[in-house]
Amino acid sequence: MMKLQTLCFLLFMFVFYGNAQTINVSDYGIKPGKDVTLEVYRLITSLKGKKEVTLFFPKGKYEFYPENAYEEYRAVTNHDNSLKHIAFPIYGFQDFTIDGNGSTFNFHGKICPIVVENSENTTLKNFKIDWEHSFVNELKVIENNSKENSFVVEVNNGKFGFEVKNNEILFNHYDWQDVIGQNIAFDSKTRAPIWHTKNYYLKGSSNKSKVEKLDNKTAKFINYTEVTPPIGTVFATYGPTPGGNRFAQAIHLSESKDSFIENVTVYAAGGMALIAERCENITVDKFIVTSREDRFFSTRADATHFLGCKGMIKVENSLLEHMMDDGINVHGAYVKVEKYLGDNTFLCEISHVQQAGIVFSEPGDKVALISRETILPLYETTVTKTQKLNEKRFLLTVAQVPKEMPKGLLSFENLTWNPDLYMSNNTIRDNRARGALITTKGKVVIENNYFSSQMHGILIEGDNNKWYESGAVKDITITNNTFENIGYGTGEHYPLFIGPMFTPKQHLGTEKYHRNINFTNNTIKSYNGLLAHAMSVSQLNIQGNRITFSTDYPEGSKLPSVDLIYCEDVSIKKNSFKNFSWPLVVKTSDDVSNLSVSKNKGLSKK
Incomplete structure (x- = not known):
């Protein structure tokens, strides 16, 4: 009898775990110290259709460049939609794990490290995401003169440096240049935004202002701020918006279920460290967003951001600091009603330019018709059809409409995709916003x-x-x-x-x-x-x-x-x-x- 029970148990284990596979990526030519972008892409695509796969990276520093990366046009909420180079395109997988074993994934230029889409039970763990060159341009004040409202800065711009043309400073990056766009002044002692930071906003080039390159490391600014910044002030500048400073998020979760992020560090990103949309159940544990030792700043935007999700979002035991926007943002979206077309169908428009392309609803979702004057709900119904016209507009057909259509400006809100949230033992500090x-x-x-x-x-x-x-x-x-x-x-x-x-x-x-x-x-x-x-x-x-x-x-x-x-x-x-x-x-x-x-x-x- 015992032998039969043992045999049944072994059979059970084989059925449920027999197909699990751990792949040592070094067996596929993926080794530290060189560009492995193409090899990683080929390995991932070769695994399509397989379940319970773990990619194991022997500890080291792996390099990723955009030239051999997979590319596609992507709409990423709260970012700038564009052609994206993607290092880890995890599309349509089940029970897929990336285990970095303490490795650093080091990126170059405009490349998005990880995209998880239409996947279930994905785990990302035990690795660090960094860029050779930060997306935040750093200027540390080393001299000042309040009489002429001038200051000299040391420019921390790595090997790419900077130049001055036509009285405008240009920060060199991998294959583009940043002008002074959005910016904020930090205190180098507290590593937090300086007291009354708006007094030190860099206004950009004008008839009264002047910028001069002194050498490869320093520049002088005259009449660029309302108040002369104190010595030790560190400016973070991060390009114009929209279209100029949110183009390379670190991790993007999209239309996926049961996603786990464990023991992951993000040192930089040309956008958010983690952006999730239309996902169900996300667990974030020991997620660190911080600046590298030789930098003051981490990401150009939020540490974590969740739009139109449902189920449970857990964020625990995490450190989120030095980013240029919020620690965490959890919300849905109001979309505008442009016109009621009859037959229970509305012409709708995505309300914000950086939400263009979101999946607002699918058949079966419960939605509320909202007054745009009071933003209070007027009528609840169920979606029967959503037809996308373009990134901005779509047709929304619902099961029932009010007997008399409300007057005034209207919006829709999705009531189904609203997650529970549990946050515990996190530290959020020293960030803008x-x-x-x-x-x-x-x-x-x-x-x-x-x-x-x-x-x-x-x-x-x-x-x-x-x-x-x-x-x-x-x-x-x-x-x-x-x-x-x-x-x-x-x-x-x-x-x-x-x-x-x-x-x-x-x-x-x-x-x-x-x-x-x-x-x-x-x-x-x-x-x-x-x-x-x-x-x-x-x-x-x-x-x-x-x-x-x-x-x-x-x-x-x-x-x-x-x-x-x-x-x-x-x-x-x-x-x-x-x-x-x-x-x-x-x-x-x-x-x-x-x-x-x-x-x-x-x-x-x-």
């Missing part, structure tokens, strides 16, 4: 993280105005996190900022936009005494937070510690403020209802 942007209708838990950002710590928005990022949240718990020196860009940002973004033509509707948000038991080290701003929220609980005074930045703020506009069912309870020398208040508009403010220390209601 926010720590986290969260606009998903799924269940969200953010606990035991550290945030220190130039702008808001956590932004819960909803935007039918600029980026068109939906939508209203329903269940968010933010607890046991640490927020330190939030808003050091201007001193006017909050650890928690909630509220939809409106144009002058948009306005609040009769219903509240967000609901059920809990901000509890967080530790906040603050120089300005700000805690939370909320607009159009129902069921907001701010409780048990500990706010202590920090001397790291100039103290004080003209803003209220808690600012409430058009909210209902709000509880502000048992929060303690320590060592602040000025009054801290809760300010409310006349339309706030059912507010309870009690048992707080150092906080009063205005």
Whole structure:
């Protein structure tokens, strides 16, 4: 009997694991120290149709160049659509793993390291992504003269260097040049954006400004900033937008299910470190986005970004720092209704240029018709057909429409593709912009993280105005996190900022936009005494937070510690403020209802 059981077990193991295959890439000529782009592409394409495959890389530094890379035109959300060179095109695989074994994958020029599309159960682990030359141009101030508003910079531009033509500085890259486009000033001591960084924005060439190349490493700028930057200031410049600075993301997940990223480091990217769209279930563990030792900056855009996903997104045990945009952004998309064509069909348009080409919906998805004036839902229905016309426009056919079509400008929002989010034990710091942007209708838990950002710590928005990022949240718990020196860009940002973004033509509707948000038991080290701003929220609980005074930045703020506009069912309870020398208040508009403010220390209601 025992022999029969053993035989059955072995048969079971063979059926489920017998086809698993680990491939040592060195057997296919893929070895450290040389360009392996073509060999990797040929190996991956030879494995099409096989399941349970692991590509194992003996530890080393592998080089990837664009000349022999696979190329195709790709629409990548929140990036610039274009022809992309791709080193690892993982398309249509099941149970596929890349195990770098501690290796560095080193890239050159405009090349996208990894694209995972239409795949299931993909694991990326144990490797580092770097570029020979960063996409962020770095300028460190080594001399200054406030009388003539000038400064001398050391240009960290690697072997490519820079040149000056027609009073304009041009940064040389692999096969292109960057002008000064978007830019921001950092403090070399804190490695974070400098206090009141907008004062030091590089305005670019003008009749009053002048730039001069002094030698191969230094240049002098005159009248390029409102205020002369202090010695030690480091400028990050990263090209014009759109079309000039988001063209080479590090990892792109698209229309895939059950993706795992484990123990991966990204030192640079010409866009985001990780961008995921239309994916179900993503686990990110020990993901590090940081600058290399000889650089101040990492990626040109966000560390992680998720658009139109569903299932569960987990981000744990990760370090996200020194990037030129947000730590994490989770949202959907509002698309414009251009015209109702009859027969339950709408002509729709992608709202933002860097969302062009997204898959907004497929048959079976539940969608809501939205007022573009109040961004509140008007009618829910189900998609029966989506027909793409081009990158910007598509036809959307639904099962039912209102008996009378609503008047005014309209949008659609996809209600099916809204993920749950769990964030724990992450550090997000020293970056331009926010720590986290969260606009998903799924269940969200953010606990035991550290945030220190130039702008808001956590932004819960909803935007039918600029980026068109939906939508209203329903269940968010933010607890046991640490927020330190939030808003050091201007001193006017909050650890928690909630509220939809409106144009002058948009306005609040009769219903509240967000609901059920809990901000509890967080530790906040603050120089300005700000805690939370909320607009159009129902069921907001701010409780048990500990706010202590920090001397790291100039103290004080003209803003209220808690600012409430058009909210209902709000509880502000048992929060303690320590060592602040000025009054801290809760300010409310006349339309706030059912507010309870009690048992707080150092906080009063205005």
